[in-house]
Amino acid sequence: MHEYPITCEIIGIAEDYVRRYGAQEVLQINLVIGEDSGFIGDSIEMYFEVIAKGTLCERAHIEIEYIKPLLKCVGCHKLFERTSASFTCPLCHQIGRPTARGKEFYIKSIEVDL
């Protein structure tokens, strides 16, 4: 559910961008979403369809780049991708701790019609 307010905010930012650069409308919004960010891309796309109606984003497309979380091994410090079932380092089999990688959530770029 918290995708609703964040989608409103994304549309607001994109509309500001259009006005600031004297553009006609937003063509595409490129988002980066870490899989551990707590945001669901599908939900954002769903809300966007509804909220964007009547705005400068009405015909815009949302492109989402997903970032896989990386863990850091407490033993050998290797960074590795978490699998669904395991937090264990593939090299030395010690436990991996979460890193910032995978918690991203930001607008990478906004494409407008000039």
Ligand SMILES: [Zn+2]
């Ligand atoms: Zn290790």
